[in-house]
Amino acid sequence: MLVRRLEQVNLALKKLTIRGSLREAASTHLSLGPRYENGFWRIGEWAPNATAIFLIGPFSDWKEMPEFALKRRDGSDCWEMSLPEEAMPHGTLFRFGMHWRGGSGDRIPSHADRVVQDVHTNIFNAQAWRPDPYVWQHGTMTEKLRAPLIYEAHVGMAGEGDGVADFHHFTEHVLPRIKRAGYNTLQLMGIPEHPYYGSYGYHVTSYFAVSSRFGPPEAFKRLVDTAHGMGLRVIIDMVHSHAAGNEVEGLSRQDGTPHLYFHAGDRGRHEGWDSRCFDYGKEGVVRFLLSNCRYWLEEYRVDGFRFDGVTSMIYHHRGMNRSFTHYDDYYGDEVDEEALVYLSLVNRLIHEINPSAITIAEDVSGMPGLAYPREFGGTGFDYRFAMGLPDLWTRLLKEVPDESWDLDKIWFELTNRREQEPTISYAESHDQALVGDQTHFFRMAGAAMYDHMGKGDPDAHIDRAMALHKMIRLITVATAGAGYLNFMGNEFGHPEWIDFPRHGNSWSGHYARRQWSLVDNVDLKYPFLAAFDREMTALADAGDLFASPRVRLLGISNIKKWLAFERGAMVFIFNFHATRSRVDHPVPVSPGDYSLCLNSDGQRFGGHGRVEEEQRFFSFPDAKGAHHIYVYLPARTALVLRRS
Template identity: 40%
Template sequence: MRHHFFHYVEYFEWAPGATSCSLIGDFNNWDCTKNRAEKGYFGRDDYGTWRITVEDKLREGQEKDPHWQEYNYSVEYDRGDGDIDIEALYQKMEDEYWEPGEDQYLKDTRPFEEALFKSIFGENFGCIKVGKEEEVNELAYNTEDEETMDYSKFPPGYEEWVKKTDQAHLPPLKQDPTRYSEPTVVDDPVWRERVLAKKPPLPIWEYTVKGFKAWEKKYLPAIPHGSRVRVYFKTPEGPVERVPAWAKYVLPDPDGKMWSAVYWEPPIQERHQWQHERPKPPKSLRIYECHVGMSSEEAGISTFKRFSQEVLPHVKKCGYNVVQLMGVQEHVDYSSVGYKVTNQFAVSSRFGTPEDFKFLVDTAHGLGLLVFMDIVHSHVAPDEVCGLAMFDGANDCFLHVGKRGHHKRWGTRLFKYGEHEVKRFLLSNLKWWVEEYRIDGFYFHSVGSMLYTHNGFAKFTGSLDEYCNQYVNVDAHIYLILANELLHNLTPRIITIAEDATLFPGLCAPHEQGGFGFDYYVSTAPSDMWLYLIEKVPLEEWSVKQIAESLLKISNSDGKALVYVENHSQSISGGKSLFQALIEKNVEYPDAVNMLRSVSMIKMIKLLTASLGGSAYLTFMGNEFGHTERVEFPRVTNNFSYEFARRRWSLLDDKWHAKLAEFDNALMAIEQKYLFLSSNAPVTNLQVDDLSKTIVFTQDNLIFAYNFHPRKSADEYEILVDEPGRYELLLDTDDVKYGGMGRLKTKQKRINVFSMKLSLTLPQLSAQVYRLAKIWDAAVSVM
């Protein structure tokens, strides 16, 4: 639904299974006999798309415009708002731009019209369709060289008129008695090139398009801003009411029984005015995953504006450069955490308005943060009132019918990706978030559910047969390729991430090579591995060799891997955070020792995962300081409690949590400076010892050393280095300021090495990062 520049609202909806369509709401007293289109005589095309127009109403005392008058709703004032006679404008154009009589010979003025509309309505204005260049430039029906013309066919005296009259600005004319009674234009290339090289008379034309103030003065809106709207279909199974599929904003009705679209066309003064440009994509992604609703400490639902003011500065302070938002798309069921989307184009009304969300994105950009969002195109809510399920009755145009249309485990519905209009709907949805809200990247939720008709619920061993069989959803593959192609052509800065636990080959390969074109894929392996080890394996039995091999396998895989120690999944619905799991593992120790061991291990786990595991790193809101509570959204089983659907920021006042936060800040700061996540340098000098529980390796002049032994330190531990020189300690998890015991000697903070070996002390349950600060020259090395 959009406001047309010819002062009416256009409404389009795709519902091929309906026999009539009405737009109903409080703007027409919910009357389905008004603004109605019926199958058979108007309102629906051959593809099942309905079109209804609702005209603006003239205010009392106003008269219709003498000409078709365009209005620019996106600006408060422009030249066209002045009281200038339009006939005088046309005469001025004739006098100052066209030479006398010149414009009447233009067969096609579309290039000039397109330039006018783009100058006023913006580069994305798409109402004017321009033909091919050769068609647009064709100015005449007949082509003949003037020098070879047979003037005997022309009216008496025409030859003398051409030869004696100075009409260089006009094209030559000729007579064709078989087709015309008057002389017609000759296609003169020189004249054509000169005329088409002219720039459109924009300074004059712009006076013909009026702004929002002029429209508001003359017309009452066809559908006032804030009106509640639904679509009413007649189907073979009976009448149904639905929330429009393309709704920009959706609210529950006052009685709570139904939901309605809200026509969102706020006055100029209420629209968000963008203040900041998009930041450039960083070389390394350090992603802070958030849920706006649960981002406050109070037991309730937070808002876009509060999140902007309280959480975004914290994200910046912590050293992350991307904020990734869950649950932005509207979802009726809050307990779904946003993964049962009902309205793909609408921001969640629980958190605020579309303008509030623009404020959030703008604030993040002002802090230098990119904004990613979870985009849920893998499945939809089964809701039949405000969602897409059974949208046009039993035809179910957007979704598969029968078993194919139902997710195997989640109770959700599945898109019919092979349908042209479904692809157009989803691709338009991506473009909408980029252009309307300036989103910088997309985390495609549950891609594994899209890739296969079994929704990814099968055993995967890595065999090629598992990715090439009858269960592969080719239609979904094509959609994902198109989605990446569209986004990266829309803006080269966009970043796409595929969440797929099945590791489908080619996710990050270019589509020219048969891939999908994603920039990153999500690897759940580190998180799964750490949780399994913590809960199932005694620390003394951990195999650091297997840990290193698992992480190296990810970093050496095809494509860039996004890794995390924990994201939202670990702690939602009765789960636990990794820090809580560690505390429970060390419960046999006294409280102080328990916390010391748990803090030591979580720091090592984070550092090793980030340094050895992937090309980008993510953490979930609150886990940077070791949030210990599970996440559980309000639902029937907990009596709709918000007790665990929040973040306890006050934990930052606690000694241990503050130390963890400080370490996480230091880790992000080192990555920001040395970019080890995005480094293409190979891992060298890898030393792994299951007996001493140590892992040491070098990457791009940085040395990472880990000692996972629960009782023994490794003194004078020799490692190979690539260059002799001065090595400086950058990070020590055992530092007192990070909650450690400070066991490293002062002399080890800076070490001079004159050979290809470096001797280190590795305290138990600690990790260190060293940097090659200065390389010795050959003369010094020999000494």
């Protein structure tokens, strides 16, 4: 089966490159959609089932007129026309009047690079966009990233007010925070155009257009450019797993058929997500999706992609209500091998265009080989997410008192991965705080968070929440395979949940924002959590933590609630016991001299200061020659030691 999959990839590659390179095959955006060339707009569209297409806009009084009709290319399924710039100057709104056998309807061009919504009518239109070219100040990031420390963010909810924040605000106010926090990679949600704000950007309608609700394309370019100047890479969520079911502003029935871009019948609909499922067996669809990635890499100089919903792509059952408990689940008839071929091709293309680009698979199934090199039979992603970990922490915080946590099970989940496939771990992302749920810190602190986050307020609920928040995140980072992710604001224990404006909340943006004033207020405890997170990421980066993939367990006791492990030159020691501190606690280590480099109980992190800072520990052999150090380990505290 693996051999057959490799053969399918090679066959598809040969077919796509029969007239040139893979990069040339990924070029539909250069021949379709609105393109400005030498004083003329060239308009093209792939629409095999169309019988007529008209360009409509203010130039035609929004009527279908013969002089604005597209012509079918000879022997082709593509239509095209041209008109002088003065007929459609910069800023002009337009769309297609599409006709097919038995029907007609308005459509947005599939390759439109600028789509805007009328704030009064909510109607979407394409827009002729020809501003002064953006002048880039910084080059593309070409150095291979050592290990991604990812800051997941959403531009619209990055402001403190109830409104939708824009690219300018994010560039000026949020990028500096990310840099100071110690992260090296920015992962942005919701960048391609999507009509429903509350979808987080996962119901895409226009794949080549930057979401206009956040500002013009040039503002996004400035965001990426500024981030590069700070040494930050920028990756975006790429939603090639499904598309919005919208027909006028989406691709659902672009030429009147429901199966131009998507599978026909039930296979073309994702009932759980109320969306359409791409047909990766069609060459036209594959070219469209490949071109989409090339476009974002070249036009906006993004540094890669987090591919959303990979599980839904690679199984006919979409991963719905499946547990994936046996390897047979990865090789049976339910696997969509055409999707795997596409993913292999797109990874090849991305890394041909930019060898230092980052690709990450969001897959909950554990399909072997997704993050394994193509030349060895893998799909070619650079990383995959360890998606079981946030579910583990959420389940524990919801259902099990921390006094009863099973450390053996926690350790297994933290380290259960294939060493050959680089994984990125995280304790919580945006998913854990969606409406109906809560951020981890808010779940632990409860109502006390509203009244007892003052720096001088010794509240027991807050004390527990702060201690466990630091320990959970540290142990997740320290055991991560190849990288770490944090969602915007969670590094300082952001309260409450995320809920975008919708009918059910009277279209309020109160919970679709970030309260940066909390972490900026030195009279509150939020800065303590931010300081710990900053030193934690600095330790992982400066200590080159992920260069040592092996994590060696030194000791664990489910009864005493402590564990210790070694990674490279660092030793991590955790005491999860709620009340019992341990004096002169023996920890088996490699022989050497150790210094204390991070202490979660430090007063600068809102702890009790029970451990003397800048200590050194010397290992001593026992009667059998095994070496130990002896440490004071307060309750709900984590220590990190480094061997000299």
